[in-house]
Amino acid sequence: MKRSSRRIPLAALAAAGFLLFTCTRAIAMEPALPAIGEPDFQAAARASFHLNHPEEFARVNDPTLAVCNQTRDRPSDLETAVILQREQAAIAYPPGGQLLGDWKKGKDWAELTHGGRIGVPGFDDADDPRAANGANCYACHAINPNFPQAGNMGPPLVGYGKLRGLSPEVVKYTYDKIFNAKSMNPCSLMPRYGGATRLLTPQQVADIVAFLLVPESPVNQERNQ
Amino acid sequence: MKTDESGHCSPAKSMTTLALWVATTIAPAHAQDDRFTAFRDMMAEDNPGEFWVDAGKALFHEPRGPKRQSLAACDFGLGPGVLDGAYAQMPRYFADSGRVETLEGRLVTCMVRLQGFDEQDILGPHYLNAAEENSDRNELTELTAYVAAQSNGMPFRIPLAHPAERRAYALGQYTFNRRMGTMDLSCANCHGEAGKVLRGVDLPVLVDPHTAGKVTAAFPAYVLKDGNVRTWWWRTQRCVLAMRLPWLKTGSELDAALTLFQLKQAEESREPIAVPGIKPRA
Numbered sequence: 001m002k003r004s005s006r007r008i009p010l011a012a013l014a015a016a017g018f019l020l021f022t023c024t025r026a027i028a029m030e031p032a033l034p035a036i037g038e039p040d041f042q043a044a045a046r047a048s049f050h051l052n053h054p055e056e057f058a059r060v061n062d063p064t065l066a067v068c069n070q071t072r073d074r075p076s077d078l079e080t081a082v083i084l085q086r087e088q089a090a091i092a093y094p095p096g097g098q099l100l101g102d103w104k105k106g107k108d109w110a111e112l113t114h115g116g117r118i119g120v121p122g123f124d125d126a127d128d129p130r131a132a133n134g135a136n137c138y139a140c141h142a143i144n145p146n147f148p149q150a151g152n153m154g155p156p157l158v159g160y161g162k163l164r165g166l167s168p169e170v171v172k173y174t175y176d177k178i179f180n181a182k183s184m185n186p187c188s189l190m191p192r193y194g195g196a197t198r199l200l201t202p203q204q205v206a207d208i209v210a211f212l213l214v215p216e217s218p219v220n221q222e223r224n225q
Numbered sequence: 226m227k228t229d230e231s232g233h234c235s236p237a238k239s240m241t242t243l244a245l246w247v248a249t250t251i252a253p254a255h256a257q258d259d260r261f262t263a264f265r266d267m268m269a270e271d272n273p274g275e276f277w278v279d280a281g282k283a284l285f286h287e288p289r290g291p292k293r294q295s296l297a298a299c300d301f302g303l304g305p306g307v308l309d310g311a312y313a314q315m316p317r318y319f320a321d322s323g324r325v326e327t328l329e330g331r332l333v334t335c336m337v338r339l340q341g342f343d344e345q346d347i348l349g350p351h352y353l354n355a356a357e358e359n360s361d362r363n364e365l366t367e368l369t370a371y372v373a374a375q376s377n378g379m380p381f382r383i384p385l386a387h388p389a390e391r392r393a394y395a396l397g398q399y400t401f402n403r404r405m406g407t408m409d410l411s412c413a414n415c416h417g418e419a420g421k422v423l424r425g426v427d428l429p430v431l432v433d434p435h436t437a438g439k440v441t442a443a444f445p446a447y448v449l450k451d452g453n454v455r456t457w458w459w460r461t462q463r464c465v466l467a468m469r470l471p472w473l474k475t476g477s478e479l480d481a482a483l484t485l486f487q488l489k490q491a492e493e494s495r496e497p498i499a500v501p502g503i504k505p506r507a
Contacts (some may be wrong), residue, residue: 048477
């Protein structure tokens with residue numbers, strides 16, 4: 001018993017020595033990179049982004065993403081609770097509270113890509129803030145089986161309503177998910193679409209909910225031959 | 226031959242139109258990249274981007290600006306006037322400006338210091354080059370294409386010898402992984418792993434040496450969709466635009482850091498620089 005307990009530290013010492021040797025070699029071959037922190041980034045960002053208005057810089061910083069960046073999208077239980085509470089409180093509903101809007105309008109909002117792009121004077125691809133925004137859902141999802149484009153960053157949503165039905169719970173879940181995905185999953189990959197500084201109005205979110213859920217929407221129909 | 230609004234012949238635009246016709250008429254949405262690969266191979270012999278390289282050569286050697294000087298004395302890191310292989314080792318640190326500079330950033334520094342141009346005049350409206358159907362050329366892109374083409378056939382070998390270069394690499398890596406903007410995304414969310422498709426477009430993995438090598442070695446590239454030559458800054462700015470971030474200044478600290486980080490990822494591929502490349506989209 002005594003002997004074996006002495007051998008283990010010796011073996012550990014040898015292993016540590018080997019690790020130290022290989023690590024030192026690695027460092028000698030490639031000089032270490034300096035540590036970069038948030039203040040370094042902030043200073044560089046201030047110097048690197050052209051601002052038409054000072055408030056454009058607000059898009060660089062967000063309290064929820066700050067935690068997600070710091071924790072590599074794995075916030076602690078406490079951080080998760082704080083984020084979910086803040087993001088749930090940010091959800092707004094359309095006047096009258098009808099969360100199931102016009103599916104034909106929702107079909108357009110899902111396809112359109114306009115909205116939120118910042119340019120410099122004379123740059124033609126910037127988006128006009130006075131025009132209605134789209135959500136560009138097809139960037140990440142397959143939705144309408146007849147639409148020729150889709151992305152795969154998010155799950156396919158073909159047949160979304162057919163699978164889930166039209167219960168009030170499903171309607172509210174779908175509305176909240178589109179309006180603010182981080183109210184459910186603190187570091188969701190999905191952008192938050194609702195809110196004054198984001199792309200969609202509450203009515204537009206309700207229209208997209210209808211596009212996803214109502215039986216007559218192409219989302220829940222067979223693909224045209 | 227089509228003519229543009231000013232009545233000039235525009236072979237570049239005609240070819241872009243042909244490319245779009247090939248892509249949209251024959252190919253189904255997701256097979257576009259295969260069609261474009263075939264089309265790119267076909268076009269490689271007569272790349273319109275060569276016009277930008279030729280124009281850049283003339284601009285480079287012509288006495289210009291308030292000081293009536295050429296750019297022959299400009300040091301791109303290998304000594305004044307040495308262009309062969311210089312772009313393959315950029316971005317790098319320059320002691321005279323105290324900054325890590327991209328090729329475009331270095332050209333601006335030399336145009337200001339040697340020729341007496343005003344930085345705003347170089348980067349201002351003439352460099353917007355913005356609308357997708359606008360094939361106006363601008364001088365900075367022409368100069369960039371010319372200097373970059375003098376590294377053709379060489380792989381990138383980005384130096385990390387100076388502390389400022391290592392800091393730029395670390396800042397580029399930090400920025401690449403930082404989620405921000407109205408879309409809540411980082412560069413890595415879309416370009417960090419294989420197999421991502423964005424609205425029918427296959428996204429290149431920019432942290433994988435092979436795919437990063439293929440993409441970066443082609444820039445500055447003739448972009449079929451735009452009928453214009455675009456630089457690596459432009460490639461980055463298109464993503465920054467889609468992330469709904471503010472406008473990223475050409476040659477800025479973050480532009481240099483992101484460029485250096487991405488080219489360093491590409492370096493291991495030993496992919497030879499082939500400028501101007503041909504790209505379906507920037």
